[in-house]
Amino acid sequence: xxxSTKEAVALELLRSGAAMYGxxxxxxxxxxxxxxxxxxLLARLEDKGFVVSTAEPVPGMPGMPRRIYRxxxxxxxxxxxxxxxxxILADGLAPTGQPA
Amino acid sequence: MTKTxxxxxxxxxTYACTLPGALLLLxxxxxxxxxxxxxxHDALWYGMIVYFFNFLAxxxxxxxxxxxxxxxxxxxxxxxxxxxxxxxxxxxTYERVFAQTIADMREEYFEALKLGHHAHARWIWLRGHILxxxxxxxxxxxxxxxxxxxxxxxxxxxxxxxxxxxTSVSRKPETDVSDVGEAKKASxxxxxxxxxxxxxxxxxMRCASSPSGLLPADKFVSGETPDVATxxxxxxxxxxxxxxxxxxxxxxxxxAPAVRWWLRRRVNRAIDELNQRLKLTIPPFKLARRxxxxxxxxxxxxxxxxxxxxxKARDEPKSVTHARAKRYAREIVPAFSAYxxxxxGAGLAKWLSTALYRVRVGAFEEAxxxxxxxxxxxxxxxxxxxxxxxxxxxxxxxxxxxxxYAVGEWARVWALQGLIRAMGGxxxxxxxxxxxxxxxxxxxxxxxxxxxxxQAVFPEGGLTRDGRLRxxxxxxxxxxxxGFDPNGARDIVFVPVxxxxxxxxxxxxxxxxxSTPAGExxxxxxxxxxxTAWIAKGLWQRIRGTWHRYxxxxxxxxxxxxxxxxLAERGVDFRALPETQRFAEIDQLGQRLMREVGHxxxxxxxxxxxxxxLAGGDxxxxxxxxxxxxxxxxxxxxxxxxxxxxxxxxxxYAVDVGLRMLLLRHLVVVEDGVYRPHTGDTPxxxxxxxxxxxxxPAEAAGVAA
Numbered sequence: 001x002x003x004s005t006k007e008a009v010a011l012e013l014l015r016s017g018a019a020m021y022g023x024x025x026x027x028x029x030x031x032x033x034x035x036x037x038x039x040x041l042l043a044r045l046e047d048k049g050f051v052v053s054t055a056e057p058v059p060g061m062p063g064m065p066r067r068i069y070r071x072x073x074x075x076x077x078x079x080x081x082x083x084x085x086x087x088i089l090a091d092g093l094a095p096t097g098q099p100a
Numbered sequence: 101m102t103k104t105x106x107x108x109x110x111x112x113x114t115y116a117c118t119l120p121g122a123l124l125l126l127x128x129x130x131x132x133x134x135x136x137x138x139x140x141h142d143a144l145w146y147g148m149i150v151y152f153f154n155f156l157a158x159x160x161x162x163x164x165x166x167x168x169x170x171x172x173x174x175x176x177x178x179x180x181x182x183x184x185x186x187x188x189x190x191x192x193t194y195e196r197v198f199a200q201t202i203a204d205m206r207e208e209y210f211e212a213l214k215l216g217h218h219a220h221a222r223w224i225w226l227r228g229h230i231l232x233x234x235x236x237x238x239x240x241x242x243x244x245x246x247x248x249x250x251x252x253x254x255x256x257x258x259x260x261x262x263x264x265x266x267t268s269v270s271r272k273p274e275t276d277v278s279d280v281g282e283a284k285k286a287s288x289x290x291x292x293x294x295x296x297x298x299x300x301x302x303x304x305m306r307c308a309s310s311p312s313g314l315l316p317a318d319k320f321v322s323g324e325t326p327d328v329a330t331x332x333x334x335x336x337x338x339x340x341x342x343x344x345x346x347x348x349x350x351x352x353x354x355x356a357p358a359v360r361w362w363l364r365r366r367v368n369r370a371i372d373e374l375n376q377r378l379k380l381t382i383p384p385f386k387l388a389r390r391x392x393x394x395x396x397x398x399x400x401x402x403x404x405x406x407x408x409x410x411x412k413a414r415d416e417p418k419s420v421t422h423a424r425a426k427r428y429a430r431e432i433v434p435a436f437s438a439y440x441x442x443x444x445g446a447g448l449a450k451w452l453s454t455a456l457y458r459v460r461v462g463a464f465e466e467a468x469x470x471x472x473x474x475x476x477x478x479x480x481x482x483x484x485x486x487x488x489x490x491x492x493x494x495x496x497x498x499x500x501x502x503x504x505y506a507v508g509e510w511a512r513v514w515a516l517q518g519l520i521r522a523m524g525g526x527x528x529x530x531x532x533x534x535x536x537x538x539x540x541x542x543x544x545x546x547x548x549x550x551x552x553x554x555q556a557v558f559p560e561g562g563l564t565r566d567g568r569l570r571x572x573x574x575x576x577x578x579x580x581x582x583g584f585d586p587n588g589a590r591d592i593v594f595v596p597v598x599x600x601x602x603x604x605x606x607x608x609x610x611x612x613x614x615s616t617p618a619g620e621x622x623x624x625x626x627x628x629x630x631x632t633a634w635i636a637k638g639l640w641q642r643i644r645g646t647w648h649r650y651x652x653x654x655x656x657x658x659x660x661x662x663x664x665x666x667l668a669e670r671g672v673d674f675r676a677l678p679e680t681q682r683f684a685e686i687d688q689l690g691q692r693l694m695r696e697v698g699h700x701x702x703x704x705x706x707x708x709x710x711x712x713x714l715a716g717g718d719x720x721x722x723x724x725x726x727x728x729x730x731x732x733x734x735x736x737x738x739x740x741x742x743x744x745x746x747x748x749x750x751x752x753y754a755v756d757v758g759l760r761m762l763l764l765r766h767l768v769v770v771e772d773g774v775y776r777p778h779t780g781d782t783p784x785x786x787x788x789x790x791x792x793x794x795x796x797p798a799e800a801a802g803v804a805a
Binding site for chain 2: 021022023026035036037039040042043044046053055060061062063064065066067
């Protein structure tokens with residue numbers, strides 16, 4: 001299955017190879033990702049194999065080890081496939097009705 | 101302590117302490133202007149003013165102490181949520197979702213506090229708690245959706261894509277799919293990007309709906325709202341079935357793993373605590389799951405070889421023999437539960453032992469016993485006088501270790517079987533000559549011993565019928581020691597244990613079985629009605645307060661025998677010996693252990709008095725003669741190095757106690773001040789006398805009735 005819109009946003013944030021934790025992603029997404037859903041979303045992405053996570057070796061200020069997420073090869077490909085599908089469908093539904 | 105309770109405490113103490121001063125002021129002991137003022141005004145008003153100021157001062161003081169620059173240490177926000185999530189959720193879900201949500205809340209909360217935004221911090225706290233439950237609902241919903249989708253997929257399988265892209269959502273009939281990159285589009289629609297062929301696709305596709313909501317709304321032509329989904333109608337029974345299955349799946353996937361994880365965590369913690377307390381730690385083998393142990397046993401090379409041999413000998417498929425061997429393994433392997441053993445079993449054993457007997461520890465080679473290395477496989481070798489032996493030794497050893505017993509197949513009855521398994525006991529068919537069964541049992545006992553499991557064995561192989569020690573049976577002993585490596589890391593240490601009772605519960609049954617003709621299987625005249633009547637009578641006596649215990653039960657622990665030391669002394673290695681020679685050596689070891697056990701069997705009052713009365717014969721003994729005979733017996737036993745238990749360190753009291761028990765049971769009768777054995781009960785008297793007969797070889801012949 002292709003990643004959903006929210007999943008795509010999360011994958012986009014990780015696409016540059018950055019390793020981020022959930023709250024960082026929420027803040028970086030400028031409101032596109034919510035605090036209540038981000039970890040359920042990331043867990044789903046992890047189950048699908050699009051991201052991997054590792055626990056912080058030393059817990060930071062909250063006193064609980066954070067999970068740091070990174071995008072995988074499958075995640076990159078899923079994102080690319082989604083973009084491609086998006087462009088094909090968008091072009092196909094252009095007002096002129098003509099293929100691009 | 102919260103601020104409120106601290107405030108209340110400080111205020112009360114201050115007010116109580118200052119009140120006497122205020123009262124003194126009130127009665128005008130001090131020369132104070134107010135007193136003069138009081139003299140001119142009403143006393144009530146004056147008193148009220150003093151009280152008011154006293155109250156106000158105490159209040160201000162308490163407020164100042166508690167709230168003025170007095171920081172309060174509070175747990176981090178979300179502490180309760182952490183506990184709830186850790187209790188309810190599987191570990192993976194807890195770590196990936198809930199712990200992260202709470203960590204986010206804490207981070208933002210502390211950040212807000214740092215900036216002095218207290219109101220915002222409170223809002224973050226509230227929002228964090230709401231988000232926690234939102235996450236929980238989302239997870240439950242996701243799990244349910246997954247289950248429903250799986251079930252629906254089973255009922256309505258999706259058609260495989262043929263020449264063009266098809267998805268689970270419906271399309272308008274006039275959908276026009278262009279001819280560009282058909283294969284790639286099909287791959288794309290399936291989400292087959294893992295293959296790496298999906299990326300950039302050129303060309304266009306005219307499609308009325310988007311597979312997964314990919315398109316922005318403005319891309320749709322107005323007035324052409326696509327038909328994005330088809331409703332599936334399912335019958336009510338199917339909906340109910342799906343609901344039930346979803347509930348089962350929810351319990352199975354979410355609730356049951358959480359409960360299991362929580363219980364396992366508790367058990368592990370309890371075992372860690374236990375291992376710190378116990379002198380002989382519980383080895384991992386004993387804590388391993390029963391299923392794993394059975395598998396381990398079934399894949400033991402020797403068991404596999406025995407299966408092969410048996411299959412050949414019986415000319416049957418190997419799978420049939422293997423299944424039979426597995427049945428044996430299931431029958432033998434215990435399912436030890438530390439909780440059952442230490443919380444239920446040990447408690448019950450203590451209650452039952454102390455309810456029935458005055459339990460005493462006789463000889464105890466303390467210095468030698470404490471020298472036993474903690475990682476050694478300790479085997480308690482016990483004489484078997486009563487079924488109470490299991491209970492009594494479990495109670496006395498529960499402070500040091502968890503014992504594993506071999507239990508006869510008689511105990512394989514519902515409820516009792518489960519309890520015995522949970523207590524770490526393993527069942528043995530004592531008279532089985534089946535080679536495969538013996539091999540499975542041998543390998544289990546060997547594995548347990550090699551893994552350091554503390555065991556208790558009754559080398560006599562059954563209850564004594566006439567009170568004497570029986571010759572050792574070498575089956576279990578040979579399984580334990582045959583594969584012993586004298587140079588290995590783990591030693592086997594045998595601890596001889598001698599038990600004696602003033603009254604054996606099943607003595608009449610045993611002595612009746614002793615009269616079975618040679619060559620026949622002894623018959624135990626067990627009657628459930630008799631047992632029920634006995635229990636009812638005991639309970640009735642307890643209720644009325646007329647219950648008396650059955651005298652003394654004494655357990656002695658002898659000097660431990662290290663197998664490594666024994667083999668070095670004899671210069672042998674069991675593994676290197678041929679079979680006949682090995683059995684001869686094991687027989688020697690068994691004889692030695694039985695001698696050690698016999699040596700530590702304690703002499704109790706009933707045994708002493710029974711011996712003296714039987715020695716007196718039909719002539720009988722007067723009270724004085726009886727005392728003299730028992731005292732002489734005590735001296736001889738002590739001289740022979742035996743342990744004589746003299747209650748209250750009073751020899752006369754010991755004679756009185758022993759005699760009273762025998763008189764109450766009508767085993768001894770008194771006529772004209774002369775004590776004689778009761779006719780017909782001589783075997784029962786001999787049963788008790790024989791318990792210490794081996795300690796006095798010269799008298800043994802005279803006692804054997």
